[in-house]
Amino acid sequence: MENLNLVLPEIFISLSIMFLLILGVFKKNSSKITFNLSLFVILITTIITINETFSVSRETLFNESVVIDNMSSLMKIITLIGGFLVLVISSSYLKIFKIYNIEYPVLILSSILGMMVMISSNDLIVFYMGLELQSLALYVLATYNRDQLKSSEAGLKYFVLSALSSGLLLYGCSLVYGFSGSTNFDVISNQLNSNEYVLTFGIVFILVGLAFKISAVPFHMWAPDVYEGSPTTVTLFFTMVPKIAALTVFIRFLYVPFLNLIDQWQMIIIFLSIASMVFGAVAAIGQTNIKRLIAYSSIGHIGYTLAGLATASNEGIQSSIIYISIYVVMNLALFSCLLMLRRKDQYYEDIEDLSGLSRNHPLLSLCLLVILFSLAGIPPLAGFFAKFYVFKAVLEQSMFFLAIVGLLSTVVAAFYYLRIIKIIYFDKEKDKYDTDHSLWLKFSLTVSTILILLYFIFPSQLIEVVSRINII
Amino acid sequence: MNFPILSSLILLPTVGALFLFFTKDKDGNNLTAKYVALFTTVVNFLISIYLWISFDQSTSTFQFVEDRTWIEGFINYKVGVDGISILFIILTTFITPLCIISVNNSVKNRLRDFLIAILIMESFMIGVFCALDLVVFYLFFEAGLIPMFLIIGIWGGPKRVYSAFKFFLYTLLGSVLMLVAIISIYWIAGTTDFIQLYELGIDAKYQNLLWLAFFSSFAVKTPMWPVHTWLPDAHVEAPTAGSVLLAAILLKMAGYGFIRFSLGLFPVASEVFTPLIYTLSVIAIIFTSLIALMQEDMKKLIAYSSVAHMGFVTLGIFTLQQQGIEGSIIQMISHGLVSAALFLCVGVVYDRMHSRMINSYGGIVTIIPKYSILFMLFTLAALGLPGTSGFIGEFLILMGAFKDNFLVAVIASLGVILGAAYMLWLYKRVVFGKLVNEDLKKMFDLNRSEYVILSCLAAPTLFFGFYPDPLINTIEVSVTDLINMHNTNITSK
Numbered sequence: 001m002e003n004l005n006l007v008l009p010e011i012f013i014s015l016s017i018m019f020l021l022i023l024g025v026f027k028k029n030s031s032k033i034t035f036n037l038s039l040f041v042i043l044i045t046t047i048i049t050i051n052e053t054f055s056v057s058r059e060t061l062f063n064e065s066v067v068i069d070n071m072s073s074l075m076k077i078i079t080l081i082g083g084f085l086v087l088v089i090s091s092s093y094l095k096i097f098k099i100y101n102i103e104y105p106v107l108i109l110s111s112i113l114g115m116m117v118m119i120s121s122n123d124l125i126v127f128y129m130g131l132e133l134q135s136l137a138l139y140v141l142a143t144y145n146r147d148q149l150k151s152s153e154a155g156l157k158y159f160v161l162s163a164l165s166s167g168l169l170l171y172g173c174s175l176v177y178g179f180s181g182s183t184n185f186d187v188i189s190n191q192l193n194s195n196e197y198v199l200t201f202g203i204v205f206i207l208v209g210l211a212f213k214i215s216a217v218p219f220h221m222w223a224p225d226v227y228e229g230s231p232t233t234v235t236l237f238f239t240m241v242p243k244i245a246a247l248t249v250f251i252r253f254l255y256v257p258f259l260n261l262i263d264q265w266q267m268i269i270i271f272l273s274i275a276s277m278v279f280g281a282v283a284a285i286g287q288t289n290i291k292r293l294i295a296y297s298s299i300g301h302i303g304y305t306l307a308g309l310a311t312a313s314n315e316g317i318q319s320s321i322i323y324i325s326i327y328v329v330m331n332l333a334l335f336s337c338l339l340m341l342r343r344k345d346q347y348y349e350d351i352e353d354l355s356g357l358s359r360n361h362p363l364l365s366l367c368l369l370v371i372l373f374s375l376a377g378i379p380p381l382a383g384f385f386a387k388f389y390v391f392k393a394v395l396e397q398s399m400f401f402l403a404i405v406g407l408l409s410t411v412v413a414a415f416y417y418l419r420i421i422k423i424i425y426f427d428k429e430k431d432k433y434d435t436d437h438s439l440w441l442k443f444s445l446t447v448s449t450i451l452i453l454l455y456f457i458f459p460s461q462l463i464e465v466v467s468r469i470n471i472i
Numbered sequence: 473m474n475f476p477i478l479s480s481l482i483l484l485p486t487v488g489a490l491f492l493f494f495t496k497d498k499d500g501n502n503l504t505a506k507y508v509a510l511f512t513t514v515v516n517f518l519i520s521i522y523l524w525i526s527f528d529q530s531t532s533t534f535q536f537v538e539d540r541t542w543i544e545g546f547i548n549y550k551v552g553v554d555g556i557s558i559l560f561i562i563l564t565t566f567i568t569p570l571c572i573i574s575v576n577n578s579v580k581n582r583l584r585d586f587l588i589a590i591l592i593m594e595s596f597m598i599g600v601f602c603a604l605d606l607v608v609f610y611l612f613f614e615a616g617l618i619p620m621f622l623i624i625g626i627w628g629g630p631k632r633v634y635s636a637f638k639f640f641l642y643t644l645l646g647s648v649l650m651l652v653a654i655i656s657i658y659w660i661a662g663t664t665d666f667i668q669l670y671e672l673g674i675d676a677k678y679q680n681l682l683w684l685a686f687f688s689s690f691a692v693k694t695p696m697w698p699v700h701t702w703l704p705d706a707h708v709e710a711p712t713a714g715s716v717l718l719a720a721i722l723l724k725m726a727g728y729g730f731i732r733f734s735l736g737l738f739p740v741a742s743e744v745f746t747p748l749i750y751t752l753s754v755i756a757i758i759f760t761s762l763i764a765l766m767q768e769d770m771k772k773l774i775a776y777s778s779v780a781h782m783g784f785v786t787l788g789i790f791t792l793q794q795q796g797i798e799g800s801i802i803q804m805i806s807h808g809l810v811s812a813a814l815f816l817c818v819g820v821v822y823d824r825m826h827s828r829m830i831n832s833y834g835g836i837v838t839i840i841p842k843y844s845i846l847f848m849l850f851t852l853a854a855l856g857l858p859g860t861s862g863f864i865g866e867f868l869i870l871m872g873a874f875k876d877n878f879l880v881a882v883i884a885s886l887g888v889i890l891g892a893a894y895m896l897w898l899y900k901r902v903v904f905g906k907l908v909n910e911d912l913k914k915m916f917d918l919n920r921s922e923y924v925i926l927s928c929l930a931a932p933t934l935f936f937g938f939y940p941d942p943l944i945n946t947i948e949v950s951v952t953d954l955i956n957m958h959n960t961n962i963t964s965k
Contacts, residue, residue, distance in 0.1 A: 373618055378614060378615065378644075379612075379614045380611050384611075388607075388651075388655075391651070391652070391655055392655050392658070395656055396659055400652070403652050404649070407648035407649070408648065411641060411648060414640070415637070418621070418637060418641075421621075421625075422625060422633055422636070422637070425622065425625060425626055426625045426626060426632065426633055426636075456611075459543045460541075460542075460543055463543065463544065
């Protein structure tokens, strides 16, 4: 008998989704209670995950198609916490747009479930199932503000392009299956060798599909439009949570089934990384909308994460995970600020709307200052350490070109972050924004900013947790 | 020594800044905030003086060392001082309170935020000079960009945005290569603690590239010709207190870095690249002196003179002679005092007339005599008149240079003449001559706080000019050992 306790989080969350759907259908005006219950569900799932899987070093289930190891449990916990925070700060935004419905939390929960399946997958089929579950939920979330043209456009764009990439991915999977005779990652890893040229196509197709999901250049085109059009809280979800799951799958693919083929994919990853870092930095300069700017900046940040993956070392993988964890916190903080730019039930999302913010809202501006300098990677803020670990791993492998290009693109990226700071601090002030924000929004902003600011005092803790992850 | 005296030096200004952060911000003359900031920095100055008194001058080992695990198995938070760094710490703690007194007239809005920025800046600057680990050094070195960017950008002049960006991006661009070098050193030598690195030495085949990476950062910060262009812009636009910090302390980080890292860690490469440094230094001395002659703007003139003076400093460091290096350190300290004073002098007239242009002044000697006397003193110190600290530095540097390379020394000496030319001409045009403008008659002489600041700067300038022994005694052993270490490394490699 399998030890079902290990997948208890997934089981619990799927049962809860069904229950919440039924509750929503049969009970009138149940959005509030659904919201609160979903928060509760995520909380319980997190606790179960910590309890049941955190100490497991590596176990497989269901004919080795699901794997529970240090990486999967850590990434699930980050996903769940990210999902919780997104949900908790969404409600006031949704209420203003009158889309405070039961579907929202249920969709978030289902996409989280899909991601958890992805994170734990050790099999092509299980992986694809998880991927589609989360993607379908995300398509609907992108169009969630259906009365707005941009939101519908975002959803449609995301759907079409994402379906295309899923097709490529699936084709790649079938090629890999054809060459190895199995869908199981471990078996594939033993069967594959680098002599088969057609197999390279399979790998490339899979990598393209995955690169699309994490929006790495040149498969990033959807990101700015989708990020801009989606409701802000959904954009927040997009930039944080699916990236974690996609990154985990990326790591898993590269370092379990394709480990022996490292010569084939290493150059691809280096290229993706450099292209994302440079393009993300350059393209963000001309943006006027904050959400679009964040889209480009997230492309750049994915480039740094990929730089860690390109090293083919445990340090590299760990540094990528550290990077994405710190990035998630910075993103949460940035979006919390964005959600505070509200005046008379209208949200503002142009960079110009930040003009002279420091006069009227000194504390909010100070938080933004810290966040933006951290995103730019200036010490002693957390963002610096994220980059530092990545480049430490990259330089260990003597990949000087990657490191130097990466660091030079941080200088370019610093320019557009500085531009925002300039607008906040040096420019003329505008009208005041409302200050009656929900407690949760203030909480998430305060906590994430303090984490960013004071990370340098206790840098070892995060490393300690992450250093348990040894994939190779 | 159990009490963490260096950490408290680093932390105290930040604590003061935190305290200010929680006080209420009032517009106008916020005296409470000013007193808090002043109190913090004065206490810090007294601590640093205590540090100097209890410092043992007879050894070159690092003293007051604190060593704590910071990132498990990778970096230790390690701070300590030797004869070279202690002087820079005292310079920092000495200049900062003067900056805070000077904000009276130049900063009109958001005084509290300005003081917070200055205090945090002080923490970072002291950190740079204390750090005994490359990563810790880099952290403080880079972190200083944030408050300085804000100081120039928020409180600066009309072109402040351009200058702030230029300052930030130039410096960042230089520094990222240093970060690559620091991480590479970790993988080559297995540590970033530079006491250990001094002992281990770095393999000669890596040294040239690493040296260049460090050079790219320090050359921008020094600033050396041709990457000096950010400095005049930053100086002109920054508020007086910002210019003072920039000229007096920030520029010295690079000189300190050259001595500490380029000489200490990469002895072989330093020999290789000495001609490069000589060339750039000589160009900086002659070329920027000529530029300074042509300036219409007083602040710009002094900014270019800073570039020229820093040219002397880099020249002196790479002579690799006892006199040269000692001279460079003294020149840096002296330039810290004198350029700070000159910027404050410009600030004094700017606050009254709101013009920095030389041609809007003239014949003010009869109107504000006290000011004119002090301004003259600092002008003479800047051109290195015997009896001022500027003389000691330049003289020792040139002595070192003559020992090493006759031609370079001769050309550099021409720079001294040019220095005298542009400084005296500046003084003549501003202070003497006919009264060009009736409005100038309304100017009033130094008020009490300005008088205090300028006298505080004048006293050490004169004192060390006549009696430089306290400085030389402090640095002597450290410099001798640095050179010995350098020579043994060269011969062993």
